[in-house]
Structure formats: C-alpha cells, structure tokens
Amino acid sequence: MNHSSDQVHTHTAMVTILELEDGDELAGSWSTPEHDRFGTFRLLLKRTPDNRLLWAHYIQAPDGTTGMVIRGELRHPDELKQLQDTIHRTIRKVTGEELRLEDSDYLASSADGISLRPVQE
Known part of the structure; x- marks a missing residue:
C-alpha cells in the first residue's frame, strides 16, 4: 500500500476525489x-486498464464540503482489508466511536454529467 504525505490535501471547495480516465x-x-x-x-x-488499484479516502463534512483527501495505490487486492482496518483505527482515534466503512451506492458523475456507479469487488 503506497501513499505519501504530499498526497494529503485539505480542501474547502468542490474537488475531484478520484479521476476516472478512459x-x-x-x-x-x-x-x-x-x-x-x-x-x-x-x-x-x-x-485502471492495466489492473492498478488506486484509492482515495476522504471526509465529507455535514455541509457537503470535502475536508481531507488521502490517495494511494494498493500493490495487491488483498491489501484492501489492511487499508480499511487502518482507516477504522484512525476514525476511532479521531471520533472516539466505532464507525465502520460499509458498501455504499455512492453516485458520482463525470465532468460531462455521465452518472457512474461502482462495481463492487
């Protein structure tokens, strides 16, 4: 699992969280x-078409703004559980609560308005 500190960004405006290319x-x-x-x-x-797995973790504030984005790459699909466990530990430290990531029907759209739906693993 790769990520670096230069990939941590703070935003208060609309941002591209994870860009989907052809x-x-x-x-x-x-x-x-x-x-x-x-x-x-x-x-x-x-x-990606060459089977790279790129991820983005972020917090969407109650007002809809994006407060933080961290991006990285999984070297192997098995690292997904490790990434989720790391995020769960961080959430527990920040909130003091056991909030768990669950499959979601996150609806996204492209810059030209095309709706995108995830293909769950």
Whole structure:
C-alpha cells in the first residue's frame, strides 16, 4: 500500500476525489454513517486498464464540503482489508466511536454529467 504525505490535501471547495480516465472503472465505494461533528468518512477504489488499484479516502463534512483527501495505490487486492482496518483505527482515534466503512451506492458523475456507479469487488 503506497501513499505519501504530499498526497494529503485539505480542501474547502468542490474537488475531484478520484479521476476516472478512459478504461478506468470505479471498483468500490464505502462510507460510514454520518457523524454529527465530522461528517461521513468515505473510501473510493478504481481499477485502471492495466489492473492498478488506486484509492482515495476522504471526509465529507455535514455541509457537503470535502475536508481531507488521502490517495494511494494498493500493490495487491488483498491489501484492501489492511487499508480499511487502518482507516477504522484512525476514525476511532479521531471520533472516539466505532464507525465502520460499509458498501455504499455512492453516485458520482463525470465532468460531462455521465452518472457512474461502482462495481463492487
């Protein structure tokens, strides 16, 4: 699992969380129930045509803004559980609660308005 500190960004405006290019597919989408103070923690996963697995973890604040985005790459699909476990531990530290990522029907759209649905693993 690769990620670096230069891939951690703070945003208060609309941002592209995970850009899908030609041949990419949204391979998974997970989110927690909304927390009153922090909002919803989300994880998106995309598969590229060369089978790379790229992920983005972010917090969507109650007002809809994106407060944080961390991006990385899984070296192997088996690392997904490790990534989710790491996110769960971080959420517990931040909120003091056991919020769990669950499969979600996150609806996204492309810049040209095409609706995208995840293909869950």
